[in-house]
Amino acid sequence: MNPIFIDKIEILKLYKRVDTHTHKGIQGHALIIGGSYGKIGAVCLSSKAALKSGCGLVTAFIPKCGYEIVQISIPEVMVLTDVQEKFISNITFDIKPQAIGIGPGIGQEVATQTAFHEFLKTNKTPLVIDADALNILSQNKSWLSLLHPKTIITPHPKELERLIGKWNSEPEKIEKTITFSKQYHLIIVMKGAPTHIIDGDTIYENTTGNAALATAGSGDVLTGMITSLLAQSYEPINAAILGVYLHGLTADIALPETGYQSFVASDVIANIGKAFLSLENKD
Ligand SMILES: NC(=O)C1=CN([C@@H]2O[C@H](COP(=O)(O)OP(=O)(O)OC[C@H]3O[C@@H](n4cnc5c(N)ncnc54)[C@H](O)[C@@H]3O)[C@@H](O)[C@H]2O)[C@@H](O)CC1
């Protein structure tokens, strides 16, 4: 039950430098599916974080009301819209992304739940599931069997509780999460302080990050980062490990300038570059 600590030594074993001759067409295409009226920001954060984590192309699939918001706030991101104005009701697209992140801001409308179910029945693309998409799964546990092995889920403690039930102690929480991971063959990013990643019987413990991350949207950013790494052909467990490590590192880097209070999710995104650069340093 001893965790493997996610530190720079572990990260350098899996980190892949960018090939000099790469181009956007082979650098990975990430699709972020989410958003609803009032929560388009979650998709903006997630899709910008995906781009800033190195994939070549990012597309956002959102309800119609988010079209101009996403196009204006992040012009580098391509946008596909649902037929509905305020929520997602039918997830269809003719692009071929290498990874999909679903859930930030998606809400729990009945039509969205049905659309998510239909999507899970046919999806074959590596997947990261977060936020309300996890809450929908909690209400429809039979759908968990539709998930492909090595699907990544990123619950915060409340979302985890909705999925696996209550626990009485930290060891029991880990034990129950291991059982859940083995039952559905999932990689579980148990967000918290610190974040643990559970892959069957293997437990990883992150060593970066601080309380500045306790701010709206920081989980949405993490989803974009992990989806981006998955799109860049990292193995799912390595995408989760590297994403969680870099996400925490942004807060460690920014803290001297922002303090705990004024750090916001956009500061995670602004510091992803410095976090990557620290992997190129010798120390
Ligand atoms: N700008 C935006 O558009 C934002 C959209 N968001 C979206 O809003 C939706 C709802 O997400 P929420 O997570 O707010 O709602 P949830 O109802 O899933 O979670 C909030 C509950 O979980 C508890 N909780 C959260 N973190 C915890 C922790 N570390 N330890 C113990 N309890 C904890 C809170 O106390 C609260 O009771 C999601 O779809 C999400 O993606 C949020 O990410 C915030 C920003």
Ligand SMILES: Nc1ncnc2c1ncn2[C@@H]1O[C@H](COP(=O)(O)OP(=O)(O)O)[C@@H](O)[C@H]1O
């Ligand atoms: N006190 C803390 N110390 C370290 N990391 C934290 C702390 N509080 C929150 N985090 C991190 O911030 C992120 C919050 O994610 P989440 O709750 O999903 O936010 P949101 O839904 O608003 O985007 C997680 O990665 C979590 O590990």
Ligand SMILES: [Mg+2]
């Ligand atoms: Mg969240």
